[in-house]
Amino acid sequence: MPNETTFRRTPKIHLQALLNELFKGDKISLGRAITIVESKHPEEKKIASQLIDQILPHSGKSFKIGITGVPGVGKSTFIESFGKKLTSIGKRVAVLSIDPSSTKTKGSILGDKTRMPELSNDPNAFIRPTAAGKSLGGVSSNTREAIMLCEAAGFEIILIETVGVGQSETMVKDMVDYFLLLMLAGSGDELQGIKRGIMELADHVLINKADGNMLDSAKNAKEDFKSALHLFPSNPSGWVVPVGLCSAINKTGIEEAWETINQFQKQMKASGWLEANRKDQAIQWFHERINNHLIDDFYSDHEKQNEIKEKEEMISSQRISVRKAIDELFRNRS
């Protein structure tokens, strides 16, 4: 639990005024609303509950795309080009960035202005980094509620960006409709960074930087990935995972990627999979929050934390069995 004194001073919030502006699509109000739902301050949590209740009927209407790839793959440039493509055809686009490994929140906005200079100045785009340094469970809930708020503010396409190296990908996979994996040509060092199992979660593999000298090897990589994916278990939605090429910097392959995503959207709406998957995701989120609540509650006891650390060491050195450690840990609880 963060110290009470670390909370910034909160000006009185006029919920109805905030909602009015939010529904009009005002980005400043949207940003403020996200800050409120991220807050752990008891007063703000009450307002957050009301806020979420009010926007609930207006949520669930966007198409959510998870975008992942190791650092260096060109995620920012891709999101810039892809996002601009979407706004150019009249879509309103929100970008939520997640980096649970980072503990910095300050300066991220400035960072986004550098990372995506055009998109961050686009009136139809909204970019927001998730307040980091929290537990994965916290980031997950914050991001899901941020999505709902973006939807209420009329953003139709939501891009959830993650770094592709930690545990955040499966978390993102569980909240989006579509999961796009950016890769580079070649099968060497770049792959080391991607977590095992992520490749098989992708709904779309897109090889970026397919330009100049790299074009031929990107084409080869495309064929290799296509045959490889064929050997792996198929997508539960029935979707045949496409492997595409793009050059985010030259803006090639972006339109094709969007067409493919559109095709997925149509197909999955028709089959009912999109709807069914969203319901499953909501139920799963609920259970995730129950579990996190129980676990956070338990670990919030400082003495318990020390006891757990001690027991971990004893287990490591085989001085105590896991069974005994558990018996002792829960001895004084019914």
Add this chain to the structure above:
Amino acid sequence: MPNETTFRRTPKIHLQALLNELFKGDKISLGRAITIVESKHPEEKKIASQLIDQILPHSGKSFKIGITGVPGVGKSTFIESFGKKLTSIGKRVAVLSIDPSSTKTKGSILGDKTRMPELSNDPNAFIRPTAAGKSLGGVSSNTREAIMLCEAAGFEIILIETVGVGQSETMVKDMVDYFLLLMLAGSGDELQGIKRGIMELADHVLINKADGNMLDSAKNAKEDFKSALHLFPSNPSGWVVPVGLCSAINKTGIEEAWETINQFQKQMKASGWLEANRKDQAIQWFHERINNHLIDDFYSDHEKQNEIKEKEEMISSQRISVRKAIDELFRNRS
């Protein structure tokens, strides 16, 4: 919680006598000891604690191999041939079978006699199905403690067999030193059964039924898998995942598979990875049990269960937000 009356009548257990026989490698005592640690009966749980305490210093000495593959891949025949190979070179082998989807425990022993006729009659082999119909957390802890007991009884190689279609594979992956995936040639229907992400967890892909008419396509599949695995993230241990062929029924490729596993064992002992991974697994098990304890405790309340079901329905139909559902669920708890 099972009903008290469902517990079988327990004869008085002489712990020291049981331990003496167990340490001598007596299979009947080993079977009985596993039944005790699987028990939820309060009296037997006390004895189980003492039992585990006594055998703790004698555990952790085996090499544990997880074996998975979809039904029809030939797991039983493979384990029969592989197990016999191991006992023929003087190893004592235990086989623990997990099938969390099955709720039957009775008749499994008979089943194993049919599935593995030679191995089940081998004095140096011990075969035991995990009492099923329990939660995955329960199966995980039971299997880990069964492993410890097998180790104390002098079994050097422990094979943990699972079905390859559910969530049990990641569970098994987290308790073994080596994870062997049995496959069939061809990339069609057989793959549909395997869960996504499992392929990338494998330390060894072995294509079974590489005989007769199937030999050529098995050879092709081997080359295809080799190139495919090359495109995927590498094994965290630094091990290059081998793709091999075997015919469990003709006993070909079995010796080569064992040599490869031996090589892994040597390499990972030398690098320190084996030891480090085992410590990580033990700590992870501890946290898994803490979490399961908290969650089981919470869900054991019948009224809570009904409330959760109701809320699930309301979440599905977007009549309540997950935030509000959680607030209401934990309202009467601190």
